[in-house]
Structure formats: structure tokens, C-alpha cells
Amino acid sequence: MAVDIQQVIRLDQLGRDDVARVGGKNASLGEMVRNLASRGVAVPPGFATTADAYWRFVEANGLKEVIDGALTDLHAGKATLHETGHAIRRAFVRGEWPQETDAAIRAAYRDLSKRSGTGDTDVAVRSSATAEDLPDASFAGQQETFLNISGEAALLDACRRCYASLFTDRAISYRDAKGFEHLKVALSVGVQKMVRSDLAGAGVMFSIDTETGFDKAVVINASWGLGENVVQGAVDPDEYQVFKPFLDDLTVAPIIEKTLGQKGLKMIYAAGGERPVRNVPTSKADQVSFVLDDQEILQLARWACTIEAHYGTPMDMEWAKDGKTGELYIVQARPETVQSRKDxxxxxxxxxxxxxxxxxxxxxxxxxxxxxxxxxxxxxxxxxxxxxxxxxxxxxxxxxxxxxxxxxxxxxxxxxxxxxxxxxxxxxxxxxxxxxxxxxxxxxxxxxxxxxxxxxxxxxxxxxxxxxxxxxxLSLDDIPQTRTAVMLNLANPAAAFRWWRLPADGVGLARMEFVVNNHIKVHPMALVHFDALEDEKAKQRIAELTRGYIDKTEYFVDRLARGLARMAAAHHPNPVIVRMSDFKTNEYANLVGGAQFEPDEENPMLGLRGASRYYSPRYRDGFALECRALRRIRTEMGFRNVVVMIPFCRSIGEADRVLEAMAENGLRRGEEGLAVYVMCEIPSNVVLARQFAERFDGFSIGSNDLTQLTLGVDRDSDELAGLFDEQDEAVKWMIRTVIEAARHSGAKIGLCGQAPSDHPEFAEFLVHCGIDSMSVSPDSFVAVKRHVAAAEAAQRRAETG
Structure with a gap:
């Protein structure tokens, strides 16, 4: 191609060391084309104008004096930011191309069209400043992008407008704030073959969780049509999250979050008129459909990992899907600049x-x-x-x-x-x-x-x-090591990543009922028997919640599996102990459609709850959905660190019936490494601890219920509040006895409750009893860890005399 290499360079001739010549965005595109295409990462072909071309344009049109004078007036208070930006941009748009630059851009465009096998190929025209995408400054979205540009004249005009966008009001303000000199920043224009995402979808992807900095997740946003709506925040996109460590295993699909966005607008090609693209309302069918299928989500996530590994830092990427070919492309990649630099x-x-x-x-x-x-x-x-x-x-x-x-x-x-x-x-x-x-x-x-x-x-x-x-x-410095595991009590999947930096030994209690109540909202039996529902309002509400799901029971299984999988991902490979649903009948009745399937009990606390529900004809089919979700997490997503726990199991016979019901639904203790625990919250669990240990791999002491049932005190009674004491000698005898029985039987045993957080002496008591673990709320983790370390040190001193 006969062009001046100082004016225009093909992307496949650029690399990350070319930021000074073509800006961060274009240098990064070239880096990927040259180095990652062989690893399957697809980037549309294109070319970039150089910083040299920008300075020649500035010089040919006398723009340095215009810029200098306008900025001097701004900083002297003689002109507003708006007036300054407008004056500079107008001068750029009215500028004429130097002959050699004009010829170079035209020749490069013809070459790209030839390589694309079309006449005047449609291109995306993007700005790439030589100071952008630096580790300490993102310059996010400050310069313009023009889509669906076709023809040499339209391309040259779009390039001019890209130059002008270096002086938008926000760009001027941002450079002032960051200390960048305006006349030392040049602009390169990237020209890429358009990906026809107007006929499919596009969006943004991060190789790190953008809110918490959790570095084992890829976060993908997606909407129908061209991607500008996602970048600009004009739509509420789909969101997908993928667990990175499992992506090399092609037998699992570790998609831990799939949230359906409203996606109210869709940007498409315009047919005529001054603007080459336009927004139209998204069809109702598209609004209730995910933009990407699971294999496409996984492909993008694998690309994110490949790109991150190549650059050696978390990355912020834009992607697009071509509606004509069905192929996915990466159209931008830059370093993530917030979480990766956070203390x-x-x-x-x-x-x-x-x-x-x-x-x-x-x-x-x-x-x-x-x-x-x-x-x-x-x-x-x-x-x-x-x-x-x-x-x-x-x-x-x-x-x-x-x-x-x-x-x-x-x-x-x-x-x-x-x-x-x-x-x-x-x-x-x-x-x-x-x-x-x-x-x-x-x-x-x-x-x-x-x-x-x-x-x-x-x-x-x-x-x-x-x-x-x-x-x-919460300081994470100098947290002591302990023999006793200190784990977390978690309920909300939405907050699971928030605590990933805590050096916890896993999750001792993940409350399934929170996920059901807050993220599913529907009684599982109302989904199983949707057609037989008598409550029309409930039926309408369920129809709204399950939009996009042909099988309404799949809504329950999918939402539950992904919610719990987020907790499993945040603490992998440490164990995450998931307690099967432990609602009381009155709480179940409050779920959408639940009243029809629940009895009216005088004392729900001691009624149809926990293990007794799982084999009951009233709930057996609902329990089957819970089992399906747990099996999906372990087998299809790959989270073998998930442990199942059965609450409120009153007798040995009941334990056998529950284990049988689990096996019928694909969860067989010991198979594929599945461990099954039981809550110790009823005196019978202590009295028959060795028999329970023959059926379960571990115990988790629920100190609230155990105290209530040992002392015969309603834990919610204001009148008896003074009698409810987890450190009562009778309760401590129960705890000491079951710990001894578990250790004798070789079963794991822990405690999940607030007492070790509130009372250091109670943590010391548990350590002296030889408990394996304590599970506490995240905000008390550091304090409990220190209590436990002090108790263990005191025990060692006592043993050595």
C-alpha cells in the first residue's frame, strides 16, 4: 500500500509500544491483532492515523494559535469553558486536510475496503488520544466515536470531528484536573471495519469485578444493537458474570450470574438522513431475551482472560457480535484503572x-x-x-x-x-x-x-x-493464623464478592432461604403447579418474574443455582456450606403463590420445617428443585467446594429419609466428593450425635435454636429475654458433649452464630472444647480471628506448663 507510514499505519503493524504514535486505544488494538489473533481473539481489521498526521493538520490550519489563545482566555476568566470548547472545535471542523494526509487516509480506506471484499466498506471511526488509557487516568468516553461511516468524503469528515472532540468541554476540564498539557496531547483516529452488531448485540466486558475488585470474575454487559447505548448508559443491559478459574475446563459452564436487562433502546443503522445511526425501541421479544447464549458468554470470558494475561493487568474491553456472520469481536481493550489500583x-x-x-x-x-x-x-x-x-x-x-x-x-x-x-x-x-x-x-x-x-x-x-x-x-494487616477455622455466615449473593479479600476459611453458613426470599420470591410449589394456582394476582406476578423462562421451574433452579454459585466462587476452593431452605410455614406462605401450599400452624417454629419438609408430600417436589440447583452448581458449574447441610433434623429415621430423597434427586453423599452436614440445633442431635455422625460428614451447631430448645425459652420473647443465654451451663454442656462425640466419630464440627463475635470468652470456650470451626458475620471476622488466636495461644501455654 503506497502511503506515508508517518501518516497512516495498519493495525496489524502496531503494538503496545506505539502509544505515542497512535494513542492507547489504537496501540492496544494493534497489539491484539498482532499477538492474540493466533489465540483466537478476533479483532476487526483497520488502520490508524498517527500523531504526526494530527500535528500536520494543526500546523496546516494554524490551530496552535487558536488553541493557545482560547485556553489563555479561559484560564484568565475571559471566556467560559463552553465558549472555549466551542471555538476550538469549530476551528478544527472548518480545517482543510493537508494533501498528503488526505491521500494517505483515502488510500488506507480503499485498501481496507479491498481486504473486506466490498466497495466502500462501513467503518467505525474512533478517537485515540496519546495520553489516554494510562494506568492512573482512564479518559473514559471523552473523545467521539462515529459509527456506520461509508465513503471517503464521509470518512475524512468523521476524522476531522474526532480531532475536534479532543477539545470537548469535559476533555478540557479533565486534562486540566489531571495536569496534562493540552498542546502535548495529540489525537490518532482509528478506522475499523464495522461489526454489524446493529443486527445482533454489543457491550462492555471487564476481567475484574468492577465493584469489589474480585479478580476471579469476568463481568459482561450486553444490549441489542450497536454498543454505544451500553457505554453511554442509555439502556439497562443484560449482565453476565463468569468464574475465571474454571474456564479451562470445557466440561463445565461457570456462569455465576445472568441478569436480564430491560434493554429499552436499540441502536441501528439509519436509512438516509444526516446521522448514520439511530435509536429505535427494542421489541418486547428482545427485551425478554438474553443477548448472548451461554457458549458466547464463555467465549468472551475466555478472551477476557487471554487479553488480561497478555497485558498482565485487569482489562476493560468492548465487544460486538456480527448479526450477519454470528461471529464475536473485541473492538477495544484498555487497562482497568479503578479496582486494580485500589489499596x-x-x-x-x-x-x-x-x-x-x-x-x-x-x-x-x-x-x-x-x-x-x-x-x-x-x-x-x-x-x-x-x-x-x-x-x-x-x-x-x-x-x-x-x-x-x-x-x-x-x-x-x-x-x-x-x-x-x-x-x-x-x-x-x-x-x-x-x-x-x-x-x-x-x-x-x-x-x-x-x-x-x-x-x-x-x-x-x-x-x-x-x-x-x-x-x-477493617484492617487486613497482621491478621493472625489460627488452627481453628474462622468462616463466614453469608446470605445475600449480591454481597458475596464484597468480602473476598478477608482471609476466611470458607463459608460456614450460606442461607438458601435468603436467596429464595429476595432473588426468587416465588414459592417453588407454585412454579411446579402453576396451572393449578387459584390466586390470579399471584399467577400474574409469577408470569412477570419468570419472563424469558419457558419452564417456570427452571426459573427457580437457575436463580437459586447462580445466587449460591456467587458465594461458592468468592471463597473457592474453601468449603461453602449451603443450608437447604429453613423457612417456617408462615414464612413460606408469604412467598408469591405460597399460601395455597402451606398449612396454618399454631407454632411454626416447631412445626413443618427443615428436614421434615423435604420428604413431605406438601413440599417434596419443591425440595427436588433445591436439589437440582445444588447438583447444577457442583456438576455443571464445577463448584465441588459446595457442601450441603440439612437443618432441623429431629431423628435418625428422618435423617435416613432425607438422604434418600436427596439421592433420588442426584445428590448422593460421597458421590463426586459430596459432603453432607447436619445442623445441631435440637437436643436429640446431641443425645444421638454418634448415630447422626454415621449418616453425616459434619455438624454445625445452631446456637440460637439449641439454646431455645435446651432452656425452653422463646428466643423472640421480650418477657424471657433475660433467660435466653447461649453461655448458660446447660447449653455449654450440650455444645461440649456434641463436640466430643463428633471428634470421636471423625466428623467435622463447627458453630454458626453471633456468640463468638459478641463474647470473646465464648470463643475461648469453643477453642478449649476443640471445635473445628466458627462461622461469623463478615464485619466481626477480624475481631473473632484475634479472639481465637489469643485463646489458642493461652491453651498452648497451659499445655506446656
């Missing part, structure tokens, strides 16, 4: 202690809680009305909003996912944000006091009024 030596734990009425819900960005006053801004034209320190509420943000986002206490948007502009900038600024609320701008109003909570898992909540909250600093 990992400590955690702040936020806990809300009092809150007002719940107002709106969205995706949680960050982990903090803030209070403040709402400032509702509907358009970028109104940003001068924003008040410093307010809670910014708007429909969506783009880079024009960055100047006021920096001044906000928190951000709330109607639209957008975890990879939207609002989410990315909020993370970089360290601001809590609740994105994709759907109705924040309708429910919230100016001067309204609110509490914004991003400390309750993946979902962020906005509450009315100024709430109260606690902040605890």
Missing part, C-alpha cells in the same frame, strides 16, 4: 442502622452510604444549577456531566448498567451511585433529604430522610 490492605464496612421509607432501587456502585439533598438535573444544559455536595439525580450521564459529578455527594440515574458512563466515572471519583433505577427522576425531587445506600450488596437503595449508619475500618 487492598483494608476495608470499610458500612452498616445502616436507621432509615426512612424506601424510595427507589437500582444497581449499587461503590460500597458506601451517604446522606444529602437531592438536586434534580434533567439536561446537561441545566448543570450550572447544580449545588456542590448535593445528590445528583438525572436520567443518564455522559462525559459532559463530569464537571458536576466531581462535586456531587452521590449519583442516582434512571438508566445504565455497571459499565455505563455514570458507573465508570463514579468509581473513579470514589462516589457511591445507584444507577438504572428506572424512575429516580419521577420519584425524587429537588431539596429532598435522602440516604443513598450502596452497602447492601449489588442493589443500591435510596431512602427518605437522613438515615443513621455506622462505618467500621
Amino acid at each position: 487492598a490492605s483494608g476495608l470499610k464496612s458500612y452498616r445502616i442502622t436507621s432509615k426512612g421509607r424506601h424510595l427507589v432501587t437500582g444497581l449499587s456502585i461503590g460500597e458506601a452510604i451517604v446522606t444529602g439533598t437531592v438536586c434534580l438535573i434533567r439536561s446537561a444544559r441545566e448543570i450550572d444549577q447544580f449545588e456542590d455536595g448535593a445528590v445528583l439525580v438525572t436520567a443518564t450521564t455522559d462525559p459532559d456531566w463530569v464537571p458536576i459529578m466531581k462535586r456531587a455527594a452521590a449519583i442516582i440515574t434512571d438508566h445504565g448498567g455497571r459499565t455505563s458512563h455514570a458507573a465508570i466515572v463514579s468509581r473513579e471519583l470514589g462516589l457511591p451511585a445507584v444507577v438504572g433505577t428506572g424512575n429516580g427522576t419521577e420519584v425524587l425531587h429537588d431539596d429532598q433529604d435522602v440516604t443513598v445506600s450502596c452497602a447492601e450488596g449489588d442493589e443500591g437503595f435510596v431512602y427518605e430522610g437522613i438515615g443513621q449508619f455506622e462505618v467500621t475500618d
Whole structure:
């Protein structure tokens, strides 16, 4: 190809060392084309204009003087940021191409069209600044991208507009804030063959969890049509999460999260008119369909791992699927700049202690809680009305909003996912944000006091009024080693990744009923017998919740499996002990469609609960769904670290019946390494501990129920509160006795409860009894670990005399 190499370079001739010549974005594309194509990573072909071409354009049109003069006036206060940016951009757009640059771009475009086998091939035209995508600055979305550009004249115009976008208001502001000199930053234009994702879908992908920094997950956002809507936060995309360590095993599919987004808009090619692309409403069928199937999700996740390994750092990538060929492509890759640089030596734990009425819900960005006053801004034209320190509420943000986002206490948007502009900038600024609320701008109003909570898992909540909250600093430095395992009690899958940095020995109690109650919401028997449901409102609600699922029971199995798998992933390869559902009948009845399938009991605490449900005709089919979910986690997803635990098992005969029911549903103790534990929370579990140990691999002492049933005290009674004491001598005798029996039988034994957190002397008692593990809430983990270490040290001193 007869072109000046200083003006235009093909992507396959570039590498990561070429940032100064073609910017971070184009250098990265070239790096992947040259080095990762052989490993299966597909990148569309293209070329890039060089920094030299930019400076020649600037010189040919006398733009250095224009830029210098406009910026001098801005910094002297003689012109506004808006006036400055507009003047510089106008000068660029009116500029003429130097003859040699014009010829080089045209020749490169003809060559690309020839390689693509078309006439004037459709191309994506993207900006790539020579200072972007650096480890300490993301420059996310600051320069323009133009899609579906066809023909030499249109391409040259788009390149001019890319140059001009180096001086958008937000880009000027950002460079000022970061200390970059404006006339030392050049712009390269990347020109790539269009991927026809207007006929399929596109999105964004990270090789690290963007909220917690969990480094074993790939996070993928996806929407129908061209990918700009995902990047800009104009849609609520699908979200998929994949566990990276299992991706080399082709026999499993470790997709630990699949969330269906609304995907209300779809960007497609425009037929005529000035704009080459346009947004149209997404069809109802597409809104209830996932953009990617499981194999495509896994393929992208494997590419993410390949790209991350090549660059040696977590990566932020954009992908697209061609609707004509069905092929997937990576169209951008840059280093992730927030979580990968975060100090990992400590955690702040936020806990809300009092809150007002719940107002709106969205995706949680960050982990903090803030209070403040709402400032509702509907358009970028109104940003001068924003008040410093307010809670910014708007429909969506783009880079024009960055100047006021920096001044906000928190951000709330109607639209957008975890990879939207609002989410990315909020993370970089360290601001809590609740994105994709759907109705924040309708429910919230100016001067309204609110509490914004991003400390309750993946979902962020906005509450009315100024709430109260606690902040605890958890230092991860100098946490002592202990013989006794210290594990975590977890319930919420949405918060599973939050605690991954704690050096816990696994999860001693993962509460299945929380997942059912909060993430599934439907009684499993109402799904099994959907056609026989008598409650029409419940039937309608179930139809809404199960949209996209042909088999309604699959909704239960899929949601439960993925929710629990997140906990298993966060602590793999350590054991994660999943307690099968332990609702009481009145709690089951409160699930959608549940009233029809539950008896009315006088004392649900001692009624049809735990093991007795699993073989009962009333719930046997529901238990089968729970077993299907656990088998899927272990066999199809690969999480063999999941241990099954049976609660409230009253007798040896009941233990046998439950184990038989599990085996009938594909969960046979000992098969494929499956361990089955039993809760020790009834005196009969202690009295017959050795017989129970013949049937189960371990015990978990539920100290609350064991105390209640040993002392005959209702744990919820205000009148008897003084009698409920887990350190009563009778309760301690029970605990000591069952620990001795378990150790004699070779069974594992632990305790899950709050007592070791609240009472160091109780932790010391358990250590002296020889317990194998304690399972505590994450915020008390560090304190309990230290209590246990002190108790073990005291025991060693006593033994050595």
C-alpha cells in the first residue's frame, strides 16, 4: 500500500509500544491483532492515523494559535469553558486536510475496503488520544466515536470531528484536573471495519469485578444493537458474570450470574438522513431475551482472560457480535484503572442502622452510604444549577456531566448498567451511585433529604430522610493464623464478592432461604403447579418474574443455582456450606403463590420445617428443585467446594429419609466428593450425635435454636429475654458433649452464630472444647480471628506448663 507510514499505519503493524504514535486505544488494538489473533481473539481489521498526521493538520490550519489563545482566555476568566470548547472545535471542523494526509487516509480506506471484499466498506471511526488509557487516568468516553461511516468524503469528515472532540468541554476540564498539557496531547483516529452488531448485540466486558475488585470474575454487559447505548448508559443491559478459574475446563459452564436487562433502546443503522445511526425501541421479544447464549458468554470470558494475561493487568474491553456472520469481536481493550489500583490492605464496612421509607432501587456502585439533598438535573444544559455536595439525580450521564459529578455527594440515574458512563466515572471519583433505577427522576425531587445506600450488596437503595449508619475500618494487616477455622455466615449473593479479600476459611453458613426470599420470591410449589394456582394476582406476578423462562421451574433452579454459585466462587476452593431452605410455614406462605401450599400452624417454629419438609408430600417436589440447583452448581458449574447441610433434623429415621430423597434427586453423599452436614440445633442431635455422625460428614451447631430448645425459652420473647443465654451451663454442656462425640466419630464440627463475635470468652470456650470451626458475620471476622488466636495461644501455654 503506497502511503506515508508517518501518516497512516495498519493495525496489524502496531503494538503496545506505539502509544505515542497512535494513542492507547489504537496501540492496544494493534497489539491484539498482532499477538492474540493466533489465540483466537478476533479483532476487526483497520488502520490508524498517527500523531504526526494530527500535528500536520494543526500546523496546516494554524490551530496552535487558536488553541493557545482560547485556553489563555479561559484560564484568565475571559471566556467560559463552553465558549472555549466551542471555538476550538469549530476551528478544527472548518480545517482543510493537508494533501498528503488526505491521500494517505483515502488510500488506507480503499485498501481496507479491498481486504473486506466490498466497495466502500462501513467503518467505525474512533478517537485515540496519546495520553489516554494510562494506568492512573482512564479518559473514559471523552473523545467521539462515529459509527456506520461509508465513503471517503464521509470518512475524512468523521476524522476531522474526532480531532475536534479532543477539545470537548469535559476533555478540557479533565486534562486540566489531571495536569496534562493540552498542546502535548495529540489525537490518532482509528478506522475499523464495522461489526454489524446493529443486527445482533454489543457491550462492555471487564476481567475484574468492577465493584469489589474480585479478580476471579469476568463481568459482561450486553444490549441489542450497536454498543454505544451500553457505554453511554442509555439502556439497562443484560449482565453476565463468569468464574475465571474454571474456564479451562470445557466440561463445565461457570456462569455465576445472568441478569436480564430491560434493554429499552436499540441502536441501528439509519436509512438516509444526516446521522448514520439511530435509536429505535427494542421489541418486547428482545427485551425478554438474553443477548448472548451461554457458549458466547464463555467465549468472551475466555478472551477476557487471554487479553488480561497478555497485558498482565485487569482489562476493560468492548465487544460486538456480527448479526450477519454470528461471529464475536473485541473492538477495544484498555487497562482497568479503578479496582486494580485500589489499596487492598483494608476495608470499610458500612452498616445502616436507621432509615426512612424506601424510595427507589437500582444497581449499587461503590460500597458506601451517604446522606444529602437531592438536586434534580434533567439536561446537561441545566448543570450550572447544580449545588456542590448535593445528590445528583438525572436520567443518564455522559462525559459532559463530569464537571458536576466531581462535586456531587452521590449519583442516582434512571438508566445504565455497571459499565455505563455514570458507573465508570463514579468509581473513579470514589462516589457511591445507584444507577438504572428506572424512575429516580419521577420519584425524587429537588431539596429532598435522602440516604443513598450502596452497602447492601449489588442493589443500591435510596431512602427518605437522613438515615443513621455506622462505618467500621477493617484492617487486613497482621491478621493472625489460627488452627481453628474462622468462616463466614453469608446470605445475600449480591454481597458475596464484597468480602473476598478477608482471609476466611470458607463459608460456614450460606442461607438458601435468603436467596429464595429476595432473588426468587416465588414459592417453588407454585412454579411446579402453576396451572393449578387459584390466586390470579399471584399467577400474574409469577408470569412477570419468570419472563424469558419457558419452564417456570427452571426459573427457580437457575436463580437459586447462580445466587449460591456467587458465594461458592468468592471463597473457592474453601468449603461453602449451603443450608437447604429453613423457612417456617408462615414464612413460606408469604412467598408469591405460597399460601395455597402451606398449612396454618399454631407454632411454626416447631412445626413443618427443615428436614421434615423435604420428604413431605406438601413440599417434596419443591425440595427436588433445591436439589437440582445444588447438583447444577457442583456438576455443571464445577463448584465441588459446595457442601450441603440439612437443618432441623429431629431423628435418625428422618435423617435416613432425607438422604434418600436427596439421592433420588442426584445428590448422593460421597458421590463426586459430596459432603453432607447436619445442623445441631435440637437436643436429640446431641443425645444421638454418634448415630447422626454415621449418616453425616459434619455438624454445625445452631446456637440460637439449641439454646431455645435446651432452656425452653422463646428466643423472640421480650418477657424471657433475660433467660435466653447461649453461655448458660446447660447449653455449654450440650455444645461440649456434641463436640466430643463428633471428634470421636471423625466428623467435622463447627458453630454458626453471633456468640463468638459478641463474647470473646465464648470463643475461648469453643477453642478449649476443640471445635473445628466458627462461622461469623463478615464485619466481626477480624475481631473473632484475634479472639481465637489469643485463646489458642493461652491453651498452648497451659499445655506446656
